[in-house]
Amino acid sequence: MRQGALLEAYQQHREDLLGFLTRRLRCHFTAADLLQELYLRLVQAESQGPVLNRRAYLYRMAANLATDHIRVESRRREILEQNHQPEDLLETRGPERNCMADETLRRLQDALQDLPERSRHIFFANRFEGKTQQQIAKELGVSTTTVENHIRRVFEHLAKIRDQR
Secondary structure (H helix, E strand, O other): OOHHHHHHHHHHHHHHHHHHHHHHHOOHHHHHHHHHHHHHHHHHOOOOOOOOOHHHHHHHHHHHHHHHHHHHHHHHHHHHHHHOOHHHHHHHOOHHHHHHHHHHHHHHHHHHHHOOHHHHHHHHHHHOOOOOHHHHHHHHOOOHHHHHHHHHHHHHHHHHHHHOO
């Protein structure tokens, strides 16, 4: 099966998939993140075998991503509960760590300012105003793929800046 057919199916069912993930995870933002992850997995897939029911395939992938996310978050909560009492958290946050966190935050803020205005606008509308990618696309008169590409480039840029030491 050609990759484009799955991406077309993704675009066709995107809003329904977002609703499905939002109901399952009870968080619109996490659902949007996992939907982006689903898209990236479809784009990065080198070869797909024949998929008879593309919609069912997409929902299965989305359900698997949600299950994995819930499992990881559950394990993370267990580890935090076992290893950290609230007073422990205060003790581990010393001046050096605060300084490092402030420096990282400053670098990320500067990195956001380095981005094109349109990318910044799309990123803030999606992440801080809670607008869906389709809403942003409609407002700006561009395709949803264009909005997804802007958001992906922002994340790639921020990750690169964050990882620089």
